[in-house]
Each structure stands twice: as structure tokens, then as C-alpha cells.
Amino acid sequence: MHHSSLKSSSSEGRGWPLGGHLCAVFGLFLLCFSSGLAAGMPAWLASAVASKSSGFEPEAKTLVLLDSRSLAYAADGTEVLVLRQAVLFRQPTDPFREGITGLSFDAKTSELRSANAWIVGADGKRTERLDGESFRQEALHSSQYFHDLEKSVYFTDLKKVAPGCILAWEYELRIPVGVFDEQQDFSSRVPVLRTVFEAKSAAGAGLLWHSGGSRIGAPMVLPDGEGYRWELGPRPAGNPGWFADFIAEPFFISVRSLNARNPLAPIRDWSVLSAWCAGQVDPLLVADAELRNRVAARVKDVNGRWDRIRSLATMVQHEISYYSDHRKGGILSGILPHPPSLVLRQGRGDCKDKAGLMVAMLRVLGEQAYCVMLNYDNPKAVSEEWPGLSTFDHVIVAIPADADPPPGWPVLEGGPAGRLVLLDVTDASSPLGTLPAVELGGAALVLAPQSGTLLRIPADIGGGSRLELRGEGRVDGDGVLRLKVVDTRQGGLGASRHWWRFTRRREELVRALEARVQAAMVGSSVAGVTVAWDETKVTDSLGYEVAAPGVLQTAGKLVLFSPCMLAGSPSLPAWGPGQEGWVRLDALVQEEELDLELPAGFVMETLPADWSATDVLMTGSLSYRIEGRRLLLRATRTQKGALLGRQEYDQLGRSLQKFESMRRRPLLLRRAPEL
């Protein structure tokens, strides 16, 4: 097998001295010679090609015949990962074709040693071999908020792969082991016929492994006893990107080398891991004079413990721009923050920089604050039984709660550090007193020398959000409704709406409101929009006036009027085919109250009966009362915060539909006989 070196085929070849040119000419001959020898296909590819007519997923446009990964640890503290894939492209048009050959890696620490590809003709015999020239490398983060050397390499000549042909490729990557486990994710958006993963230990060092999810069985031990091999049979395509709140079932294997160079090799306990991380991070969280002065100036006129903390949190959230710079720091760059004084001076940093700055500033105030690591948007990513760092990707802050923190705050309980208020200083839309919904339900590692441990953040921590909709007004005899509405949101919902408003123009708010109100009341118009934000109560209020014509519909001798028009109609997307995982449900209390004067000259024919229902995830109730000409309506819905499996999700869908159908019931009025 021939591997062409990516390094020598690119920019390093330019500007060589004469000797270099001779080498290159010699290399060229060698290349021609070796290419001639390797005109066929390697054995692993031949076996994949032989499985082409397996009959598995015959309609799939793209089928992965083989997904093979081989990991070999070396005694020098590095590992070599060889990825081999063979894919049958049955049809030329498949949206998954483009990204399928992509591999991301850290160009700062890792070396892509080779990239080779083969195209096997539809007859299974004719093979064209392609090397580095058919691959391209791109920066992975193409935005101004990241500056790292994460890159993606991918095959560029997909157009050469005709229908019925097999594209196979092989990457060889050399990676320093560092403190992170090697984590191989096997989720795929196209069906896979065969999966092989092999991990070999450095001689005598040993390995530990952990499988994420229930779909991966136990491995077999390699003949030399120095590693493991997993083999998975045919598996259909997954679809992890169903919608934002869907969390796919984990499908990965983590492997850890027990090499003496790996400082985490002996760690089997979260507390020890926490202490080790705290030992790395805490010495960096030093406050210099400038930082101390800034803290003092910031809280000079602020009374009250939480007000001071809020003032500092707001400063970090709003005045430190997000900017992730991983160019320095070696293999620990993913966990070590930049010095807080530098972050403050430059006015920029990423999550660990901002959390580090906040902890340093709180310590200036005499607070004992901690950095907390978690997975930002996948509560299933971190497994309690596998103490390690690979699945964490975000850092927030924990502050010891006093005896009586404000109600509704995210207070984490049960750890040796006592009750802790959680705060995300990276997310400017989550002020003190809230936590982004995506961070709920997962595990969090509190970094502390003695009292750190892994705790699970309850999905309904703080009791969730509260939404109150109150309307007061009248309907006249011509069917014109005039209503004053106050829409108050507290907690996460309030904070996110406030942030939405904050980042947009007033005109955009009015247009969005017009669209929402029009969807409920055709032809309506909105006026008198007022807004208010109470940061201490994390409450956002929106007031407006609605005028809607034609809300009374004549039906024979009756007039119909549908009074539940303030809240939108919640519905859930259908659970997609082949989906395995969970859906995040945010805790919510919603109240809708309407005080409405009905038109003169009508009598009530039918008032919908009061209704209520309770199930495991949701309760709903509706009550209607008539006082003279006034209709008093109250609708409440409470849903629990949870991660829902398929059955619970379907049950919730049915409950919501029932609630909606009851909520939609109109009043029937009859014109009063004239005297």
C-alpha cells in the first residue's frame, strides 16, 4: 500500500534547494513505480467490494459497506488512528455525498500523515487510485468568534464517482494522547453494512474502554491480548438532526490508554478527576491589581450579595466578547483558561475564560466560587460510570447559595460543596437566576480540590419558566374586539425574549408581534406596544393593544365567539421514522386569563363546560364564568421538565391536542329578543 505524504505534496515542496528538486524527481519516479505496484485494491477494500451485493438496504442511494477504524497507542505518548471507509454510491444525487468523507482534526497537535482514495468501478474490478491531490483541508470554524487550528479534510473529486461505483478512502492521523480519551462516534446518516473498531495498547500499558449507548456490545480481546476489537453488523441510517430539542441516543466508544504519560490514566473517580482539574485551573485564576480595582469599582455602590454578583456577571456576559483562541496551551488548551487579567484587559474570551474571570472576580469579593464543566446541549453525553474529560465542552460557574436564594433560581443540591447556584456567564441571554434550557438534565462536574464531584442538573431545576397572558377588553355588536394584553414571562422564557428584543430593533418586535397576533386573530392590528425588563426577577413584560374585526361569526340564529386567542397553539412535530433518542421538554407554567365584556343584546346559549385533565407530564384546566356581560376565562397548562422517550412524547402530543381542542371551544350566543 502506498501512502503519499500530504506534507510533502503541498507547500513544503516550494522553494527547495537543488537537492530538494532532485529528491522530488526521485520521489516522482518512486511514486510512479509504487503506483504501478499498487494498481489493484488493498485487501480491506477487496473484502468490502465483495459485500456490495449483500441485499442490505437495496433502495438506499448511498450505503457504507465498511466503516473501519484502527487505533494504535505508542509508547511515546502518541496514537495513530487509521480510518478506512468504503461507500457504494448507487445514485449520483444524494445530499449526504458531499460531507461523507470529512474528518476533523486539530492541526495544532495532530498530524494528518496520509490520505488516499480508491474508486472501484461498477463492475467491481476497475480501480482508480487517488492520493493527496484529491483532498482538501478547510478551517472548521469559519466565523470570527473562533481562532483555533481545527481543520477538516475531505475528498474533493466526488464527481468522478459514477453511480454504482464504490469510493473508498483511508486517513492516517497521528495524535498526541493528552488527557482526553479517544472517542469514536458511530452515528451515521446513511446505512452501514459493517463496522469495525480496533484499539491496541502500547506494549504492556493496557487500555480502558467504555461504550456510550446500548447498541454497542462487548468487544473481543485481540489475539496478542493488547487490545480490543468491536464488530457491528448492518444498521440503518440514523437521523440525529431531526429538530433542535431532539437528543439522539449516544453511539460511541471511548478508549483510554493506561500509558504512564497520561495523567488521567489512574483516575477512576469523579472527585479525584475534579481535584486534578481544579489543580490545573485554579492556579491560573489569579486576580492582579487591575482586576481587583475593576471589581471594587464595579460593586462600589451595589448593596446586597446577589446584586454584587449580578453586577459582575452582567459585566462578564456583556462586556467580554466571545472569542475562542486555542492556539496556545498544548494538549491542555481545551481545559485551561487564559489568565483572568488578560481576558479582562483584552475584553474577549471563550466559556472557560469567562468562567475563570468570573470565579477570580468572585474570589476578590470573598466568595468561594467554582468552575463547572458540562456538555452544552447533550444531557446524555456524560456517563456517570466513565470519569473522563472527553464529553465536556462547556464551562459555567457555581456559587454557594445562601440560606434563601430567590425562588425559581437554578440551585444544584446534593454535592459535598453544598447548595450551589449555577450561572452561565458565556450566554448573555441567561442572567443570574436562569440557566440555558439546553444545559438542563445533564451531568456537571464541579471543579474543587476537596469538594468537587459529578452532579446531575435536574431537568426542572428552579421549576422552569412561567408565562402569564392577561387580556382585558370588550367585543362590540359589530364583532370588533378591543383588547389590552399583558404578556409576562419569567425565568428562561423571560430571559430569552428579553435577549431577542435586546438584539433587535423595535420595528422587528412590532412586526413579529403583528405576525403572532394575526395568526390567532385574522385582520387584527397591534398598537401601543410597551416593554419592561426586571433583571432581578428575570421577568420580561410586553404590553400591547389589539383591535380585531370579525371575531363574531353568525351561524343561523347563533353567534360564535372563540375566546382563547392569547396563547399560541402548541403542537409537537411527529416523531420521525428511525429516530432513537429523547426530546427535551422544558418545565413551564402557563396561565391565560381573559376579562371580556360581551356585546349588548346577546344572551348566552352555550358556555363551554369547565375542564381539567392531569397526566404524568402535563396538567391542563379551563374555567369559564359569566358575571353580567363579562366573560371571565382562565386557562392553565403546566408541563414538567424532562427528557422524553418515544412513548412519553406521543402521550404528551395527545394531551396537548386534547387541551387544544378543549381550548378552542367557542361560546354560542343568541341575539336577545327585542322588547
Next chain:
Amino acid sequence: MLKLCKPPTAWIFGLLLLVICGRPARGEEPWVKAQSAELGAKVSSFEPDAPAEILNWRIDVNDRQFPEKRRFAEYVRYKVYDGERAGKLLKLSMETRMHDGYRVVEGSILARMTLPDGTVRLYGKEAVQERELVKNTVKRPGFIDSVFGATGVSVKEHFIPLGSLPSGAIVEVYIQQSMMPSRLYDLSLQRDRLPVRNLELHVKVATDEQSFTHQGLLVNSTLLHIENNEKANNLDITGRDLPSLREEPLAGDLSLHSAAFISTYTSRRMASDKHANGIRIQATTEKPWLVISTIENSWFEDNTFVSDKFKAKAAALAGSSTDRIEQARRIHDFVQEVFLRNEDRLQAGYFHDKHYGRGDERQLEALLEPGALVKNDDEYRYGVSDILRFEMSLLRSAGFQVEGLVLPNRMHLQFSPKHAAAAFLADQACAISIDGTWYLSNPCSGEPLPFGMLPAKNCGSVGLLARFNAQDFIDVPLPSPDKTQERNLGNFVLGEDGTLAGDCTLILSGYNAASLRKLMSGAAKDKQAELLKEATAQFHAGAEVEILSHGDLVDPNKPFELRYRLRIPNFATLLEDRMVLQPFVFHRRTSSPFSAKERSHPIIFPYLRQEYDKVSILLPEGYEVETREAPASSPGKALSYKVALGLDPKTHALLSVREFTLGLPHVSVAGYPVIKQWHESIALSDQYKIVIRKKSESVTVQGH
């Protein structure tokens, strides 16, 4: 004077001169001292809640070295009113590109920030960070490149991270670039969420008038002023108080409503295989398109062939049909198949590039074989236009009079025949004359369309026939609404518990069918039913859907038909002895697309269309309809909405018919209130509710 100086003195003087003159970068820096009033301003004077505004925006485009080089300089002076909100709007970055070591785009970026207290921070070269966005490891297969190493493509981003942005600050950024110029560029002169106080655009046009004709066009330019200095060959555009851009539904591309400058160069020289020595065509005031038409003609003609193989295939496709329209349709369908099979192997992009013209009769003939795929190599890649010329070759070989046609895109630009530039007619089609009538065909649009139907974006205006030394436009009207229909038919039974269940048929034609076919073309057959089920379930939120059958997803000449079974629990609301239900099952959730009170831009509808629904709901035994009224209809010619309700006395089924016609391609801002109100009245009717009531027990008393 220098001659009098001794050499060392001259050297020193020369060096001094070099030092003074050799600092162009500093000399060119455009920084403007911030005035205290500017620094003290708290809100934008003409868009009070803008987080920032552009005080000065100057763009210099220098095309004097066109077509070798274009120099571009941009200076923007921002006033920050709200640092955090403005942070995401001020992007201080630029890209450079290299190809095999050759600088395609190079440049520099500098910035300066004046803090509210007057402190000035400079961000020079040392503050600029760069990172590689794209690096191609390609080594070209030539010997020289193999030995000396080609570096492939490299794209870098150069950016200045400012960190926190204090409210009140003034930020200035200055970007200079030089690049290989394209013939067409357009500059949007308005910004998203950022109003512009003062704008200056200075264009130095290429002076090589023998080779190129320049066309500079200002669009949506009521706020701009242009001065054409013909002597100096300069264009100077200025503007004041340009509002920030506003997003609105159905407003077309940004270029339709943003003030923009469009610059194009059109070649005056032709390189034609059939006119090998080159021909000079002179455009006239009356016929400004003569050159363009002739060049387009050469593109089509050079690569269109009449041969025995093409003739044989055309005859085979025609079969026994003697109908010329049917014969042309069969050729269109065959070429569309070839296109769809090869779509992702064809070079997209701009047509007017000789590189994508294969110019090889045998290569085009090879596509006549069943299942043939284009064979790209390092020299040539097949382009979409090659497939169009493949169609022309077949049509010509069948004896049709066929010509190339170039077309504007009405979603992108309002076309005017007065402004002659090839870039304004960037799309192509074939025009076939049959018995004196033009039939138009584009089998390469991506959306599988029937013969005679062009993509809607190319309709509603005119097309230029690609003729030698002639300027002939033909009308290309938008297909009438009946060509694009959505028909929903439903036979339902309403249960006593309010559940609606029954079988439905959806029939789509025209652009509706083409969009669906395009969407489904990426899915395997067994996934198509799943996708259709998912989409139908989403449309009827909360409903249970079973797909019974679906029609042809390939043949563009047939309407698409979907049959499905629907069950909607809680469809009717139960109220004691009554039920309330919505008879227009398929449009009961319709809301108006126009919710905003006011409108800034004209409405552009993508195409004209019709909807037709016919629904029968068998009511539960023992119920009678209490509602006597019908919802409002608004019949009309261009816009029409008609609904009818009735009760079948035999079957006791509630019958509803709904017809909707949109026959207007666009509506002006002045017409917005009318169209808004029309859509609202439709939504009210679509959401109409019917009350049915359980009959009271009737007792028959038999008399003696």
C-alpha cells in the same frame, strides 16, 4: 539640483525622499478625527433604535487595469450607540485568496477606534490575525507542478478582534484589496440593521473601449445621486441617510429592493469557430444589444451540431408521431432525463465562459447512448449549457427551427431592454418555432418542467433571441394560473366524538409539481412515501396519515397525484348537543402571509397559481346543520376567491368547494393595503365554522 550634489549627499537625499514617499500606506490612511459632538451622540438621529450607524462609507473601485486587475478600497466609519448589540454587526475582516501561489485576491486591513473619552486605539498590522479557511492539498498532475510543488487553493481570513465595543465609540476600518476582476459585480449600498449617513462610491472605469463596453447601473436609487464624468471615465455616486435594510416576505432577492450599483463589462470582440477571424459588431443607440446577441449566437452555434446520429435519435424519439409539438416534447423530455442523470457532474456557474463549451460533436453524441454520463477531464468540464446545446442539436437534426434564447431573472432584477449588458440576461433556453409560434424549452433548470414551460423566474418579461447581428426580443409571459394547480379532494365521515376520517387526493401540477419532484429527487424510492407521509402529517398537524398511493415523481408532463387516508381526532368541537367544525378541511389553518401594517418593498409572487378544493363530510346520524350563512367570496379576474357550501339531501353530507386564483405577478407598495385585506378576508372564510345540532327526538303521533 540633484546633479549638483555629490554622490553621498544625493544618496542621502534620495533615501530621505524614499522614506518620505515610500510610506504610501500611512499617507493613504483615511482616519477622520472624531468631533466631540459625534462622540457625545447617544442615538442615531434618523433611526433612533439602531445599535450603530455608518457615518461615512467610501468605496473606491479602480478598473483602469481591467481585465488584469481591479483595485478596491473601502473605508467605513461606524458610530456605536449600543456596544453589545452592535458587536455582531461590525465585522472587521476580509479574505484573501491564492491559487497555486498566484494571488487572486490580496489586501490589507487596518482599524482605529476612538473611545468616548477621545482616546484613540490603532489596530495596525500587528493586530490583524489570520487563519486559513480553505487549503487544497491538490498537486496538479503536470510534471512541473509535481516537481516544484503547486500549492492549490488557499483562502485566508484576516480579521481584527476588537474585544468589547464600548457604547459611544467610533470605529473606523480601512480595507484595500487588489484582485483578478470579474466582469460583473454588484455592490449593495445599504446595510442590514445599519443606517448610512453618508455614502460615496467612486468608480474608475476601464479605458479599453475597443475591447469592452461598460454598463454601470444604479438600482433602487431614489436616495442616490450619480455623476458621470465621461471625459475622465469616472462614475461618482453619493447618497445620504440611507435607511437600514428591512426584510419582508415575498420581496425577491436583495438586489430587487436594496440600493445597489451594478457594473458589467461586455466583450466587444468575438471569438467564434464559425467566424474564425473575429467580427466587429457595432451596437447602436436603437439596437444596444447587437453585440451581445451576436456573441450569444456564437456560443450557441459553435457547439450545436446536425449529424446522422442526432437525426437517428430524433427520429427514434418521434416514433410514429407526426405532431411536431409532440416530437419536440419528446426531445425535451429525453434531454431532461440526460440532464437529471448528470446534474451533479455538470459545471454550474456562469455560462459565458468558453472553458465550459465542449465544442466536440462526438462528445455530445455520446450522450445519446442509454444511461450515458458526461466524461469530464482536466481540460474540459461539461457545463449546463452543453446540455442545452445538446437539445438544440437534436431539435435541429429533427428539422426544427430552433434558436438560443437568453433571459433575465425577475426575482433578481427588474429588466429593461434599455440597459444592454450580457450579465442581465444570464439564463438560457431554447426557442423553437412551430407553425409561426414560439415554444420555449429549458430541460436544464433543475426543476423538472414540462415542454413549453420555463422556470418562473425567467418569465414575465422578454427574452433575447441569440441571433447574428440582430436584436430581436420575444415576449416570455408567466404561465397562466391554471398551469400551476393544487387540487384537494376529500371524502370524510365525521364521528360523534368529533373525529374526522376519510380518504383524500392531492393533485399538483406546474411549478407546484416541479418543486415537489425536485424535493423528492434526492430520496430513495422507499423513503419517498415516508417523506410524503411526514409532510402530509405536518400539514394536518395532529392528524394520523396513511399514504395509499402516489403518482409519478419523474414525468414532468403528468400532474403529481397523492392519495392518502386521514384521521383527525377532535376535529369538531363538542358543545352539549352541538358540534362546531370547519368545512374547508385543507385550508382551515390558513392565515394571511401579510401581517405587517406597512410595507416598504413591492410584493413579487414567484408564479401564478390556482387552488381547488372539494370536500364532502358525512355528518353523524341525527345531526342537522344549524348554520345558514355562507362565508364570503371575492370573485375577480386577477385575484379570485370563491367558496360554496351545501348539504347533499340524499347522503346527508356537507359539501364544500373552494376556488382560489392568484393571477397577479407583483403588487406595488401602494397596492399593499388591498392585497393585505384580500388575504385577510380569505383567511376569515377559510377558517369559517359550521354548527351542527342533534335533532330533537321526533315523535310521530298517529291520529285516528
